[in-house]
Amino acid sequence: MLTAEINKEAFSSADTLDRIRIIDALYGDRVIHLSSMQKTAGVLMHMIYRTGARANIVFIDTQLHFPETLAVRDKFREKYGLEIVTVQPDITPQVQNKIYGTELHRFIDGQPLCCHLRKELPLKKAVERFQAKALITGLMRAEGNGRSQVPAVSSDPRIKCTVFNPLFDWTSSQIEDYLRRHDVPVHSLYGQSYASIGCAPCTTPVNPGEDDRAGRWRHLRVSNGCQPLYCNINYSDKINHSAQKNTT
Template identity: 50%
Template sequence: MNSNGGVLPVDPAAANQLLTTLRAEERIEWAVQQFGMRAVVLSSMQKTSSVLLHIMARIAPDNQILFVDTGFHFPETLAVRDEFIQRFDLKINTLHPELSPAEQKAKYGYDLYEFIDGQPDCCQARKEVPFLNHVRKQGTQLVMLGLRRAEGGARGNLQPLELDPRYSGYVLHPLLDWRAADVDDYLKAHDVPVNALHAKQYPSIGCSVCTTPVEPGEDERAGRWRHLRGEGVQPRYCGLNFSDGGGI
């Protein structure tokens, strides 16, 4: 029984035997068949999100797409969201933190994101809390993410379907077995809005104050929270995606 009184209808282990054999589109179709409108996408408006949103526009255009606007996004990121709404009529629901960036700074007396022990609180308040408040209130049962095993780190062990105890529901990774080249091939083959920063040495894009371009040879995520890295010091994943666990 989940927090909204609904019966959770799926055994993840059994479902994963099927889901591993399916293509991304079929995994999304499965999610919508199982959970109807209680299946949503959580989008970061990066490349893999563009793939997911384009598939949603084709096979489940009425299901909600969630986008958490931290107040620190690049204009290029917001432009992708707006283009998907305008061109594909997707139901993109923009969620906001309780405090504006200025209100948050006034509350703490400094910018949390500038410090290694402030970043987790900033990410929690500006990403995780708005997302969880929304899905708990809406009775969302399944959230689709664009994470891929090939990204490495905690993502190397992704399963297609996993439980997310934060809202007593599931997370689905339709693109978990896609390589970076598969994503690029899909985007080339379709006329899809893509975050313009990807063409400017930003393979991974988050908040503007916590994201830099990467140098040739650097890890894809080296530009995330670069200002917080030091010898033996690694910033944490933002906590928005439960599958990411700890570490960066």
Template identity: 35%
Template sequence: MPSLSAPVLQFDEPQLKHINDKLAAMEPQQILEWASTTFAQLFQETAFGPSGNVITDILHAQGISVPVIFVDTLHHFDETLDLARRSQERYGFNLHVFRPEGCETRQEFIAKYGDELWKHDDVVYDYTVKVEPARRAYEQLKACAVITGRRRSQKGDRASMQVVEIEKGTGLVKINPLANWSFQQVWTYLRANEVPYNTLLDQGYKSVGDYHSTRPVKEGEDERAGRWAGQEKTECGLHKDYFAMRTAFLARKKKEQEQQQAISPLTAPVA
């Protein structure tokens, strides 16, 4: 498990408000230029969704070199992994891949955690495949700021986000250059600039996550309606309170251990 050391807080609240007031009226190209000249340890964090692909293309067009963090949950669609390869080949960015701790393949994950962990305990699953690997990435790479593809038009917890946010408790700066864009603007940019994108978009998907919890979006549905359909959930944990997620994870693990200890005397062989 990564340490809990945090990057130095870059801005106080008045400064952050001032920055967001200025950036709110800027185009993504200007926001990314500001970010690249403001932060020495700047990374793009992406799962190669449509918004992330737009950001990668804009950075490349501006000649801005930003290394990429990709959290491979070991449960991505094959199409997503193929896109990661194609994107790296086209743009030549430095790619840092982080997977669940102690696992390099889906088979190793199943051997360690069992099959369909997301069904049995989605809190443990989200922390194990996304939150912990991402935190480990920030720690190992000494990231002080990450660029994300989040947009307000995706609704849910993202509807009220700012262009620049500071992660509670850690001080990590998150920059959202497409905060004001709609999905249509993203799609128009992808097609106009011949940007590589996930072929699942041609099959009705708009937001692509793990294969087991993503479906195509129906006509009239919100963009992220295909993620965790039927659940009261809009985020996987990457953009939630890290310490709250970690506390929930540790509580679940403790409960699981207590249950196992309670069962073991009953199943022990009689001498």
């Protein structure tokens, strides 16, 4: 089953629920949905619930999340009975600070290492634990920036997984509509002007007119007008340049 040929055209043109079913038929429980607990993840977790897909839902707890992020995870567990597996880095933030002598996230040249230690390595651990051959992400072309060309299906050579982006052709209003229609829990910080939510030290609300990702790593904005926009846990972000020209 795991060597089955993926028909990318059929996947792209299928209804989104059918995309989840296609992934399930191809990979069964050898697939991970990497859940950020943001709105797109809410849609995907709800679709996994609706279809009964066997995907392992994995939440990477960097140990630097907002308490509200952990609360959304717990709401999904309670409301839908979903098994959401939390994976953490091997070292606590305190130990990391001792090793590197500083809080890496505070510096433009420390952030990539911090994201590598607290996000990428735990993902690798999860892939090994579940012997996963595929990932489901919530990336959408409508997010723009480095994601404006995100394909429906790609691959991540770092973890030797096929990567499915079932929401690649969705828009923000479709996401909102789905969440409302199905009464899906939503991260409470969206109600406080946050537009994209990651670790607490690297996430701020956005001002009117700012790009949705302007609140990520805002403190690292530097004099040449660039700031990181992605943590690179998604391989397609990594190859599409993690530092984009800041437009805010």
